Amino acid sequence: MIDKTVATPAAAVADIPDGATVMIGGFGTAGMPSQLIDALIDQGARDLTIVNNNAGNGEVGLAALLKKKRVRKIICSFPRQTDSYVFDSLYHAGEIELELVPQGNLAERIRAAGAGIGAFFTPTAYGTPLAEGKETRIINGRGYVLEYPITADYALVKAEKGDRWGNLVYRKTARNFGPIMASAAKCTVVQVREIVELGAIDPEVVVTPGIFVQRVVEVDVADALTRPQAAA
C-alpha cells in the first residue's frame, strides 16, 4: 500500500541537508507552509538556497528561517515589504545573496523545471536592468530574454486537503506557487489542514495530482497565520 503521509512536520523535513535548494510556497503569508518551515528551523539545515516570492514577513515562517542565518541565497521577486526588516538588515549587512526575478518569470522558470523545458524566451524584462547579461532574441519583431528553469531539491507547500497518494486541493489564493513548486522539486513535502480518504477528493477537482508529491503531513491549523493578517 502506498502511503505518502508522514506523522509530523519534523519527520517530513528530517533529511533536508545543508546546502539544499528549497522552494517555499506562499505569497506573503497566504499559502506559506509555516509549520514545515518551523520544523526546518528546528532541524538545523543551513547554507540553504530558498525560492519564494517574497523574503519573509515579520519574524515568523520564512523570516524566522532567515533570522537564524540558515539561508545563503534567496531567489524571489519582491523582498522589500513593510515588514521584511529581517531580510532588509541581512541584505544591507551583505549576509544574504539576492537573485531578483520578475514574478511571472519566477513562476514560469519554476513551471519549466517541472515540465522538463530546457529554457524559454520571455518578453518580460526585455530592455531592462534585470535582463542584463542574458541572451536575447527578436522573434516576430518583439524582444525576448532567455530564461532557464529553477529546479529544487525540496519544495515545502501548504494545501487544504491531501490523500495518501498525494493528491491535493488548495484554498483560495493560498494556492499561488504550490502546484508549480510541487512539480519542480525532487521531493515535495506538503502540509495540509486535513488528510482525507482516497477518493474523498473529486478527481475532477484535484489541482495537484499525487505524482508531484512525495510526503503529506497533517498540521494543526489553529495557528496565527490562519487568522486575518495586517495589510503588508
Added chain:
Amino acid sequence: MKRFSRDQMAARVARDIPEGAYVNLGIGLPTMVANHLPRDREIFLHSENGLLGMGPAPAAGQEDADLINAGKQPVTLLTGGAYFHHADSFAMMRGGHLDFCVLGAFQVSRTGDLANWHTGAKDAIPAVGGAMDLAIGAKSVFVMMDHQTKSGTSKIVERCTYPLTGVACVNRIYTDLAVIDVTPEGLRVVETVEGLSFEELERSTGVPLWRAASPAMAH
C-alpha cells in the same frame, strides 16, 4: 493651476474600461479605479496572485487570510470568480489575454518606455514583483501618475533616467493635468484639465506634444 483630483483621475480611467474587459489594477493609485467602475458594468478584475473576478474589500471581521490581492490586502471573490496558480496567472498577462492594466509610474518616455519599479538608488533593496510582467502583459497599458514630481519636474520625459520596467509598452497616460496617448507620431493630447491651455501643458511637460486634430479634445 487647476488639477484633476485623485478621484477624478480614477473616474476618467474607469470611463475607458468597457463591459466585459479583463483588467489588472496595479498597487497604489490604480487601485482607486475599482471604486469608479459602474456597478451595472460587468468587468473582470484580475489579481496576479491567482484570482479573476476580484470583489471589494470584505466587511470588518470578514477578512480571510487566504483571500488577498497582489498588495496582500484582504479582498472578496465575486460570484463566478476563479482561483488559479501563479504560472496560469502570469500566462493570462504574458499571453495577451488581459485587455487592460493600469499602473503607477515614476517616469514615462515619449516612446512609451515605463519606469516604475526602482529609483536606482544604490542602497535601495530592489523589488520588482509583477511590474515587468504587467508592463508587457496587457493589450493596453495605462499609466496613472502625477504630471510632475513634487519639485515640479515633468514625469513625462524624453528618455527615462530611472531603471526601465518595460520598453515602448505604455499606450495612454492619465495625469492630474491631462490624458495623453503614446502614438508612433509622439505624444498626442486627448484632453486637459479645464482652463489649461495646450501651450501651458506643453511647458509643464518637457517633451513636445501634439494636439488631436479632431474635436475630441475636450478643452
